[in-house]
Amino acid sequence: MAKPASKRKTPAASTVQSAPKAAVKSVASNRSRAAKNEAEPDNDSALRSLQEEHQKQPRYEASDEELLRFYEQMLLIRRFEERAGQLYGLGLIGGFCHLYIGQEAVAIGLQSALDNDRDSVITGYRDHGHMLAYGIDPRIIMAELTGREAGISKGKGGSMHMFSTEHNFYGGHGIVGAQVSLGGGLALGHQYRDDGGLCLAYFGDGAANQGQVYETFNMASLWKLPIVFAIENNQYAMGTAVKRSSAETEFYRRGTAFRIPGMDVNGMDVLEVRQAAEVAFKHAREGNGPVLLELNTYRYRGHSMSDPAKYRTREEVQDQREHNDPIERAKKELVERGKTEDELKEIDKRIRATVSEAADFAENSPEPEAAELYTDVLVGKY
Amino acid sequence: MAIELKMPALSPTMEEGTLAKWLVKEGDSVSAGDILAEIETDKATMEFEAVDEGTIGQIVVPEGTENVKVGEVIATMAGEGDDAASKPAASQNANSDNVAGEGKDVGRGSEPATGGAKAIVASNEANAPTPAHDPEVPEGTAMVTVTVREALRDAMAEEMRADDRVFVMGEEVAQYQGAYKVTQGLLDEFGPKRVIDTPITEYGFAGIGTGAAMGGLRPIVEFMTFNFAMQAIDHIINSAAKTNYMSGGQMRCPIVFRGPNGAASRVGAQHSQNYGPWYASVPGLIVIAPYDAADAKGLLKAAIRSEDPVVFLENELVYGRSFELPDMDDFVLPIGKARIVREGGDVTIVSYSIGVGFALEAAERLGEEGIDAEVIDLRTLRPLDKETVLASLAKTNRLIVAEEGWPTCSISSEIVSICMEEGFDYLDAPVLRVTDEDVPLPYAANLEAMALIDADKIVTAAKKVCYRD
Numbered sequence: 001m002a003k004p005a006s007k008r009k010t011p012a013a014s015t016v017q018s019a020p021k022a023a024v025k026s027v028a029s030n031r032s033r034a035a036k037n038e039a040e041p042d043n044d045s046a047l048r049s050l051q052e053e054h055q056k057q058p059r060y061e062a063s064d065e066e067l068l069r070f071y072e073q074m075l076l077i078r079r080f081e082e083r084a085g086q087l088y089g090l091g092l093i094g095g096f097c098h099l100y101i102g103q104e105a106v107a108i109g110l111q112s113a114l115d116n117d118r119d120s121v122i123t124g125y126r127d128h129g130h131m132l133a134y135g136i137d138p139r140i141i142m143a144e145l146t147g148r149e150a151g152i153s154k155g156k157g158g159s160m161h162m163f164s165t166e167h168n169f170y171g172g173h174g175i176v177g178a179q180v181s182l183g184g185g186l187a188l189g190h191q192y193r194d195d196g197g198l199c200l201a202y203f204g205d206g207a208a209n210q211g212q213v214y215e216t217f218n219m220a221s222l223w224k225l226p227i228v229f230a231i232e233n234n235q236y237a238m239g240t241a242v243k244r245s246s247a248e249t250e251f252y253r254r255g256t257a258f259r260i261p262g263m264d265v266n267g268m269d270v271l272e273v274r275q276a277a278e279v280a281f282k283h284a285r286e287g288n289g290p291v292l293l294e295l296n297t298y299r300y301r302g303h304s305m306s307d308p309a310k311y312r313t314r315e316e317v318q319d320q321r322e323h324n325d326p327i328e329r330a331k332k333e334l335v336e337r338g339k340t341e342d343e344l345k346e347i348d349k350r351i352r353a354t355v356s357e358a359a360d361f362a363e364n365s366p367e368p369e370a371a372e373l374y375t376d377v378l379v380g381k382y
Numbered sequence: 383m384a385i386e387l388k389m390p391a392l393s394p395t396m397e398e399g400t401l402a403k404w405l406v407k408e409g410d411s412v413s414a415g416d417i418l419a420e421i422e423t424d425k426a427t428m429e430f431e432a433v434d435e436g437t438i439g440q441i442v443v444p445e446g447t448e449n450v451k452v453g454e455v456i457a458t459m460a461g462e463g464d465d466a467a468s469k470p471a472a473s474q475n476a477n478s479d480n481v482a483g484e485g486k487d488v489g490r491g492s493e494p495a496t497g498g499a500k501a502i503v504a505s506n507e508a509n510a511p512t513p514a515h516d517p518e519v520p521e522g523t524a525m526v527t528v529t530v531r532e533a534l535r536d537a538m539a540e541e542m543r544a545d546d547r548v549f550v551m552g553e554e555v556a557q558y559q560g561a562y563k564v565t566q567g568l569l570d571e572f573g574p575k576r577v578i579d580t581p582i583t584e585y586g587f588a589g590i591g592t593g594a595a596m597g598g599l600r601p602i603v604e605f606m607t608f609n610f611a612m613q614a615i616d617h618i619i620n621s622a623a624k625t626n627y628m629s630g631g632q633m634r635c636p637i638v639f640r641g642p643n644g645a646a647s648r649v650g651a652q653h654s655q656n657y658g659p660w661y662a663s664v665p666g667l668i669v670i671a672p673y674d675a676a677d678a679k680g681l682l683k684a685a686i687r688s689e690d691p692v693v694f695l696e697n698e699l700v701y702g703r704s705f706e707l708p709d710m711d712d713f714v715l716p717i718g719k720a721r722i723v724r725e726g727g728d729v730t731i732v733s734y735s736i737g738v739g740f741a742l743e744a745a746e747r748l749g750e751e752g753i754d755a756e757v758i759d760l761r762t763l764r765p766l767d768k769e770t771v772l773a774s775l776a777k778t779n780r781l782i783v784a785e786e787g788w789p790t791c792s793i794s795s796e797i798v799s800i801c802m803e804e805g806f807d808y809l810d811a812p813v814l815r816v817t818d819e820d821v822p823l824p825y826a827a828n829l830e831a832m833a834l835i836d837a838d839k840i841v842t843a844a845k846k847v848c849y850r851d
Contacts, residue, residue, distance in 0.1 A: 120597060154630030161628040170596050170633065175620050181586050182621060185593020185601075192549070192575065192599060215586025222581070376631035377665050379689035382718030382765050 050261045050291060051252070053279050058266070060109075060274035064337055070112065070270045071330040072347055074104035077129045078327055079348075079355045080138055081301075084128065084145055088305045092363060093145045097159045100129035102300040105326035106232050107133040109273025110200060110295075113281055118197030120168040120190070122183040124207060125160035126232075127172045134167045138354060142362035150365040154372060168197075177210030179203060180229065184216040187227035187290075198226040198284045206237025208251050217258040217290070224289035228280045229255070231292070232267065234299040239311040252294035260292050267295030268324045298324065384439045384458035391452045392421060392428045394647045395699055399423040401456060404445045410438045412459070419445070419456070424531070424702060425563045436460050519713075525706040533675035533707060534564050534640075534696065537682035538602060540712070542572055545600060548686055551578035551591055552604030552641075561606045562642060562701055588614030588639070592621045592691075595637035600686060605641035608657045608695065614639075615660075622691035623666030638685045640694035643671070644736060644786050645834055647699065651822035656787030658734070661693040662763040662796070668717055669764040671695040673738035675705035677761055680715030688717065695763075697736045697786075720767035722774070726756035729844050730774040732797055733784040734760040737835060741784045744840035753848055763793055771797060772805045779810040780847040784840045789817040811847040816840050 062070065081099040088097050100107070103126075111121065111133040123130050131141050136152070144151030145159050152162050153172075162172040170186060173179040183201025190197040207213060208231050220227050231251045235242055242249050252262030261283070265276040273295060280291040298320045302309050331344060392399065403420040406412060412432045419430040439458035443450055450456065528536070542548045549572075554561045556569040556579040569577040580587040584605065591603040605611040611618065622635045645654040662669045668690050672678045678696070685692040707713070723738060724745050733741040738759045745755040756774050760767065775781050781801060783794035794815035801813045819833040845851045 122593070152630070153628060153632070156630050157628040163625075163629040163633045165629075165632050170593070171625075171629070173621070175616055178589060178616065178621055181589025181617070182593035182596065184586070185590040185595070186597040188590055188594045189597035189599050192594070212585045212589055215581075215583040216590065218581060218583065219586060219590060376627045376629075378668070379626060379631075379634055380717075382668070382716070382762070 047256055047259065047261045050279050050283060051263050054263050054265065054276050058275060059269070059271040060278065062271055062274070064334075066112075067271075067330060067334060067337070068339070070108050070274075071327065071334060072351065073108045073112075073133060074270065074327050074330065075348065075351050076138070076354065077101075077104045077107070077132050079351050080132060080142070080358070081128060083355045083359050084142070085301065085305065087142075087146065087359060087362070093159065093305075094147065095158055095160075096125065097145065097305045098126040098303065099299070099301045099305075100126055102320065102325075103232060103234055103267070103297045104129060105270040105273050105330075106230070106267045106295045106297055107202075109267075109270045110202075110228075110230060110277045110293075113274055113277035114200065115197070116167065118168075118190075118195055119281075120170055120183075120186045120197060120199045121202070122170040122179045122186060122199065123172070123202035124176065124179050124204060125172070125174045126204070127160065127162055130202065131162055131164065131169065134164065134169055136164055136167060136169075138358040139361040142358040143365050146362040146365070147367065148362060148365035149368045149372070150361070154376075155368045156372065156376065177203060177207040177213050180207065180210070180213045181216040183227060183229075184220050184225060187220065187225035188223070190226050191223070196285065198228060198281060200228050200230060202230045202232055204237065205231060205233040205235070205242050205246070205251060206240070208233075208254060209237075209245060214258070217255055217260055217292075220290040221255070221258040221260050224287060226284045226287070227290045228277075228284050229260075229290060229292045231294045232297055233294055234297050236299070236303065236311065238303040239307070241311065250294070252292055255290070255292035260290050262292040262294065265293055265295050267297035268320075268326045268329070270326055270330055384460055385434070385436065386455045387418070387457040387459055389443075389450045389452050389454045389456050390421065390428075390430055392423060392426060394649050395702075396423055396425075396452055398449050398451045400448045401443050401445055401450050402427065404441060406438050408438050408441055412436060412438060424529070432459075434459075519708040519710070524709040526709045527704050528675050528679075528707050529702055529704050530672075530675045530678045530696070531562070531564055531566075531701040533679035533705075534682055534701075535566055535568065537679045538565070538686070539568060539571065541683055541686040542568070542576060545686075546576075547598065547600040548602065549576040549578065549599065550602040550604060551580055551587060553580055553582055553606050555579060555604050560604075562698060564696075564701070565604065584610050584613040585616065588617040589621065591637055591639075592617045592635060595622070595635045595691070596625065596633055600636050602638045602640060602686060605639065607646075607653060607698070608641055608643040609653050609655055611639065611641070611657070618661070618667070618691070618693065619664050623664050625666075626690070627666060634689050635691045636689050638682070638688075638692045638694050640682070640685075640692075641696060642698040642701070643695035644697050645699075645818070645823055645830075648825060648827065648830060650825045654823035656695075656735075656785070656818075657693075658695055658763050658785075658787060659792045659796075661695075662766070662793060663791075664764075666691070667764060668692040668762070669695065670717065670762050671697075671735040672761055673697075673700065673723075673735055673759050675703075676707045676713070677715060677721070677759070679707060680713050681717065681761060683712075683714045684717050687714070692717075695735065700736055700739070703739075715761075718762045718765045718767060720758050720760045720762070720770040722756060722770070723759045724755065724757040726754040726778070728754040728778055729780040729782065729848055730756045730758060730771075730778045731782055731784055731840060731844060732758045732760065732771055732774075734763060734793065735786060737784045737786045740786075740835055740837045740840055743837040744784070744844065747837065747841050748844055751845075751850075753844060753850065755844055760793070766793075766796065766800075768800050768804065771800060772808070775801060775805045775808045779808055780844075781805075781809075782814045782816055782840070782843045782847055784816045784835060784843075785818075786835050787818055789815050789820055792817060811849070814843045814847055816843045 107129045140152045147155040160174040187199040252264040266272045400422040402422045413435045416432045417429045436459040443456040555565040556577045559566045591601040644656040731741040741757045748755045783797045785794045798813045
């Protein structure tokens, strides 16, 4: 059974693990010394430094207002996605629809730490949550899901292809792993313009096995691009468990060969995610090159709406929901800080109303005009 | 009997070069691996090594001689010992074979002209048929002679000077000055921030380029050849071509993917393919495949300025050909417009890229036989200029398509469809396709020549639609 949030090792254990590895390495470098110009000394501590910093202080010290905002944003994603699932069942949403339920803390924790005037974000097809994390109107997101003119892509993109250049959100990409190298390009743009921004590029544990991810790691590290790679490890690539697909299941170590420091983060706690973002963004923004974040999380729903879910037990999902839910965790903490049940109920009621309004809007908006079929193929006239 | 040292070919397409410097003199003893001379072409400088021991006999071609043909004897060498005469002939061949180095094509110079593509290429290189001036150029404009390679470089340099968002990235584009020297000098002028050497990682850097375009820059991504772009085709099509549509017009992708395309010379099946039809089938892309230097420059400048993703297909065999180019400050041509490069009334030959050279050569020969052929260079493959093709068909009533590429699902097939659907009433004969053979390109010189299009095949097809065969 996968236990995403609890897999982090103690610092002592990882030191013991790395000792024999270092010995092997020194033999190898002796052997190849003649062939190399001037090999840099093995500096594994640099690769571990961010993780160590994160472990020293894993949780962000949020004010009451901040925590409340995170809670509301996560709850909006949860309720929005539940409603999207319903609309899919009613046939109002077609094609592929990948829900973000269970993973809310990742997008909220990371995106709350961005500088929205400068930074860019790119992700794969499980993108509704990332859009909502920007505060983009839920009505135009839902209207895109139902394929309506009022949708953020005029109904021509759908669930997997949503963009908001206004918010520096670059999609919304349906080819697994493609957003990683595209994100490398966005980061190159930040560096080229010297605008102080960074790119946050999300991808899943499945995409982490794509070749272009490592091509991008190489160039991003070589050129010291300001990019934070965020692997949302939700334990399953469609129906394939991480351990059945990956030789190295500790994804935060996947950048080691490219000298990219990694961080192993509990993706089910919005404050841990936020704190990790603080460390990672600072590193990337200061010109030190990329950071690789592994956010250990869990998706409660199927890979897409058409997932038979035969690859895991009901109990496993239930266990995560009951013991590890990011929204429940935040709620509990809010109560400890003095929020009343009534206040929280009021918030839930308000969010449900927002989502209902979005769903009504999406259902009642007109489909695109027939003429839209031929627009936006090319920008220029030739 | 002396061994003849022959001018080596330094690349598969080299026809001649400059013997820049001799590093040995007559009477010197040399052993295998000694550097004998330095050879230069417009693309590269290479060292010419001895492969056998011996003594330099006579230096036939002095240093500093330009335009030395590949295969020409440049020196003689006595073999080891006095008894050089007993050396078998095969060994002499082996000697000259080996010194030819990479991509050697020994025998090219002495090969009888069998009508193969190679012989035609050689004759074109020396004396390329000159198309009519572009109609967009005002009368009286002075003309300068430049190679296609220089025209492409100048186009990039001018656009980089005009717009600091424009940069070029790819394998060997900076320090090496371009694998085919198309980016020569750009690093010196624009520096490493704007002329970026990438690792050999096409999928990755095509994605990075595409992402940079989405983020507001104007990248020129050079593929060393389009064969390698197969690794990156996902980003060209799924990421670059579809973004504007999928985002409802929100997110643009102004990028140019450029590099040599089509068959080169003797490089085998994996390095010899025309991707024009592949990319031209994709909505959301602009696909340009110019032939001469003026079109290369004017259209590359237009491509860099375009708000849309452009696939710009060049041809290695054409890089070194010289053409006249209007001497204008800012020579930009319209995308999506074909050009009538030779006017005629009897039959239309539609072509693009290197095929235009063959078509012009065929047209000259048809003229000698009393057939007045019109030659159209499509220049842009997507969007395709149907109007120019159909107007010519209405005039000549006979049309063939000459394409250096496979016949199936080709640009030729597309032109045939257009003629059937929109020009049926004009047709006095079936439209014929003249293309490469429907096989992977073979290595052997004779088979390669058989597989590729040439002027003979175009002449035959033109006569057939004129019922003159």
